Amino acid sequence: MSGSLLVDNIGELVTNGAGEGPLGIRRDAAVLVEAGRVVWVGPSAYAPAADHHVDAGGAAVLPGFVDSHAHLVFAGDRAPEFAARMAGQPYTGGGIRTTVGATRAATDEELRATVRRLRGEALRQGTTTMEIKSGYGLTVADEARSLRIAAETSTETTFLGAHVVPAEYADRPDDYVGLVCGPMLAAAAPYAKWIDVFCERGAFDVDHARAILACGQAAGLGVRLHANQLGPGPGVQLGVELDAASVDHCTHLSDADVAALADTAHSDGSGTRTVATLLPGAEFSTRSPYPDARRLLDVGVTVALATDCNPGSSYTSSMPFCVALAVREMRMTPAEAVWAATAGGARALRRDDIGVLTPGARADLVVLDAPSHLHLAYRPGVPLIRQVIRNGVPQ
Numbered sequence: 001m002s003g004s005l006l007v008d009n010i011g012e013l014v015t016n017g018a019g020e021g022p023l024g025i026r027r028d029a030a031v032l033v034e035a036g037r038v039v040w041v042g043p044s045a046y047a048p049a050a051d052h053h054v055d056a057g058g059a060a061v062l063p064g065f066v067d068s069h070a071h072l073v074f075a076g077d078r079a080p081e082f083a084a085r086m087a088g089q090p091y092t093g094g095g096i097r098t099t100v101g102a103t104r105a106a107t108d109e110e111l112r113a114t115v116r117r118l119r120g121e122a123l124r125q126g127t128t129t130m131e132i133k134s135g136y137g138l139t140v141a142d143e144a145r146s147l148r149i150a151a152e153t154s155t156e157t158t159f160l161g162a163h164v165v166p167a168e169y170a171d172r173p174d175d176y177v178g179l180v181c182g183p184m185l186a187a188a189a190p191y192a193k194w195i196d197v198f199c200e201r202g203a204f205d206v207d208h209a210r211a212i213l214a215c216g217q218a219a220g221l222g223v224r225l226h227a228n229q230l231g232p233g234p235g236v237q238l239g240v241e242l243d244a245a246s247v248d249h250c251t252h253l254s255d256a257d258v259a260a261l262a263d264t265a266h267s268d269g270s271g272t273r274t275v276a277t278l279l280p281g282a283e284f285s286t287r288s289p290y291p292d293a294r295r296l297l298d299v300g301v302t303v304a305l306a307t308d309c310n311p312g313s314s315y316t317s318s319m320p321f322c323v324a325l326a327v328r329e330m331r332m333t334p335a336e337a338v339w340a341a342t343a344g345g346a347r348a349l350r351r352d353d354i355g356v357l358t359p360g361a362r363a364d365l366v367v368l369d370a371p372s373h374l375h376l377a378y379r380p381g382v383p384l385i386r387q388v389i390r391n392g393v394p395q
């Protein structure tokens with residue numbers, strides 16, 4: 001679309017910048033967009049003229065959701081495993097190997113179709129930025145093609161060759177770590193921005209995780225990791241040690257883990273350098289206790305919310321669902337949850353051009369079928385996304 005776009009008659013505009021309350025709310029507002037960027041925010045009554053026009057009709061407008069944790073490159077589904085869990089079996093993470101087998105057997109076109117389907121599904125639910133991980137290939141060729149396909153859809157791509165040790169390396173994990181740090185990283189790095197490790201009992205221990213993440217850093221990738229999901233462990237503190245942008249899950253934290261995260265606070269009071277990304281869809285789908293968001297928020301740790309969309313432990317692409325869970329089950333206020341799903345996700349990706357609606361930001365906007373952001377938690381399960389504008393283009 002060429003020319004400028006004006007979104008006006010916005011009843012409640014969430015800017016995550018200057019304005020009322022933690023969400024920087026402006027009333028009766030308008031946003032002017034040019035060349036994919038927000039160029040003006042102000043009172044609707046004083047809005048400048050534009051080539052194109054969207055009338056929000058008094059509804060709420062928010063920054064597009066930033067889903068900073070998703071596993072979209074896979075084949076098959078694990079609905080029977082979900083049913084077994086709901087019938088009482090515990091979640092161990094072992095089902096990942098089921099998806100690895102299906103993914104290796106799939107064609108590029110099948111994997112691409114799944115990524116596009118899920119990315120489209122998320123977009124219709126207001127997600128304008130979505131991180132995508134590899135991690136179901138676990139061979140040099142399959143990890144490289146997973147990331148090549150992910151990179152067709154997102155610039156936020158993450159090499160997760162260290163998701164689990166594949167069955168063929170089960171009795172020689174050191175050799176697998178060598179493969180990940182050597183030829184697999186070399187093949188994956190051209191398509192990846194980040195490196196991630198599943199640092200958990202049954203996956204990768206702290207020494208292996210540190211070695212893999214350090215190799216990724218040396219190859220120019222940023223660090224993020226799966227930490228403290230299934231039990232207490234060293235993952236969160238390893239993330240802080242390596243200046244991870246985000247430690248994800250954070251379900252089982254010690255006081256020392258929380259303190260380590262709080263100690264990464266920026267001196268200007270703008271939150272922590274390492275973000276705690278909470279993934280309540282995983283606890284929902286594994287019927288596990290939710291992370292203690294309040295314990296993190298109350299000491300100033302920056303919190304993000306993401307879907308963890310994957311076929312095993314959290315097969316949802318819905319950020320509004322995660323917002324509702326965070327409010328109902330994790331005692332986040334609606335404002336905290338909406339911030340975490342937008343600006344928080346941006347921080348977890350070390351981005352300042354998304355998750356906000358201020359001049360200069362990317363023009364990623366969501367028009368709700370509701371007068372206020374409160375409705376995202378107040379009306380769970382209801383399709384409240386009326387319109388998505390991504391990069392200045394109505395979708």
Ligand SMILES: [Zn+2]
Pocket residue numbers: 069071226308310
């Ligand atoms: Zn994950």
